[in-house]
Amino acid sequence: MSVTTPQGFRAAGVPAGLKSTGAPDVAVVVNDGPLSAAAAVFTSNRCKANPVLWSAEAIKTGAARAVVINSGGANCYTGPDGFALTHRTAELAAERLGVGAVEVQVCSTGLIGLLNDSDALLGGVGNAIDGLSDDGGHAAATAIMTTDTVAKEFVTRAEDFGDSGWTIGGMAKGAGMLAPALATMLVVITTDAVLDSETADEALRAATALTFDRLDSDGCQSTNDTVLLMASGASGVAPDPAAFGAALHGVCRDLALQLLADAEGADHEIAITVVNAASDADAVEVGRSVARSNLFKCAIFGKDPNWGRILASVGTTQAAFDPADLDVALNDVWVCRSSGPGESPDGVDLTDRAVTVTIDLKQPDDCTATVWTNDLTQAYVHENSAYSS
């Protein structure tokens, strides 16, 4: 199960010496076609890394033949030399693959403000291209890891969505700086379905809006986030749009939850669902405010069903609700009813990693949204005080 499961893709991951550990740090995924339709979404952070500046321009063609990804250095805030290195990376890959440079997407991840060693990076790109294979997906997924403890991959098939003949594969990295409007995450999704770039773009935006955009592990928004979808058309099958959309949503959701489960130092995965909101935007705003409350996140780490900290976060939002009439459940126990004590918090068992929070805003509309986050642990603080990123 990997980005090379769909037909028409080859991949590789190699060590290029960017990581001091000697672990693999350069990945290449190539779309051998016949199609080269592609779409991508990028961080909304205004301070964007050089590869994002390059890739966001290049993707405007609606096509991508390859993506080159390095870990070990984010190539962000590295000045004109940094952008030049991204450009040379794309040119080298294009030359070796016999495609145009604008058909090469580039992603980087690692420490901000540090320029990658260009000889090491370019050498790695060459070696990776030499090593491309149609079962190289897992090697690529491994080479993009930074503080990730496991490679993150997923595959889904048309048959699971009432259609037939096409497949979607995906890989992701990211374990810190996970935040809205994309986490510090790099995601590559491949499909052998027959898609044009407009359809790919629409489907990708719809899927990421409900998945990666609703992941808020630590409230910190990265400079390098990229989600890239490449369609080879190698199956020869034009998918049913609804089935493809549902399948792509499933891939994005699974990869997002894999990121969440591997977040730095986390002890719990928390799904915050807001129901009976006046709008989807209200539901997301309320969910996100709770996801960003350090006090709430510490309480979950301490297995403390502290609903007061949830209401204190809800109260900071502009969403429509009556402050005197809110209900809150933790793991389906309604510990707060009408903004006062409800069922006993003693009935809430926070031992398992999975925690659910449900917040009922009691508006006549029935809009709802789920935002995912983690608890805040001493291990998170340790990792992020000891590791430069």
Next chain:
Amino acid sequence: MSVTTPQGFRAAGVPAGLKSTGAPDVAVVVNDGPLSAAAAVFTSNRCKANPVLWSAEAIKTGAARAVVINSGGANCYTGPDGFALTHRTAELAAERLGVGAVEVQVCSTGLIGLLNDSDALLGGVGNAIDGLSDDGGHAAATAIMTTDTVAKEFVTRAEDFGDSGWTIGGMAKGAGMLAPALATMLVVITTDAVLDSETADEALRAATALTFDRLDSDGCQSTNDTVLLMASGASGVAPDPAAFGAALHGVCRDLALQLLADAEGADHEIAITVVNAASDADAVEVGRSVARSNLFKCAIFGKDPNWGRILASVGTTQAAFDPADLDVALNDVWVCRSSGPGESPDGVDLTDRAVTVTIDLKQPDDCTATVWTNDLTQAYVHENSAYSS
């Protein structure tokens, strides 16, 4: 140095049994006049505690003869019984002091969702009133502590501001949930200057806007925050408005920095100053975004001069700046110039508790603002996962 240093005030602090430790937990501060001018600012959280609901209405009279404060329970989300208890507290104090109930401000702090024992609280109020004295300020400052490790008090005199004859005293509590638009803090400021309530209100809003409102220890906004100013007029001196404003600003700033220095688990006090912003609002937005970055706060805990995490936070704002032309200094070392590496971070010594961050947005306007925060430490996580608040 306390709230009883200005003429015309008495105070007391007693143990009433609300805290399981038996430590003092009820404080009363009385204004014996001749004036009773008062002003207050409250949390902007829409989920407000019962004492805030009461006090915000009562202060509309522009007068306060007394304030009753309890620690040990926030009386927030305790339903109609909670509001009734706040009301009875005000009525009891009013009856014992021979004033009107609307002249009594009430504040509470502690766990949300837990109703205080009314017999204990009301008994404590009676005992505190029996024990009122003109040197009771320190006892009151001690009784309002929760996770504070030290009582927080400050006094300033007219003579230090080119005026004469009047004095300002203040006390504060708060060590967690410190956030914008007021921290979880309760602050009582007294003065014997001759003030009307309108002047008191203007001066208080001007001072808090630049001090308590710019304190953002952990991004969490409390439900109980209150800053109360009471003027007795007992000095008989009408102050020079500019001198009084400057003195009040000094009191608020000193108490705010005392709160910062005692923030839960913190190892560093961080002053983030944004310069050459297009507006004060831009400067505050940028400063606050950095103050809320867990990754930046972890880096400071780890003594890591990680300027990339600062730029990543700046990029999440809507302030006017060129992402390719930002300068950042840590402890006055300009580690980032024009959005690239500047002076060596090796020259930044983060051993001392006091850390300064300077962010130059390089706009033609020269607006500036300072936001104060703390680092994020394992001790913070421990305290807030083990302690219900």
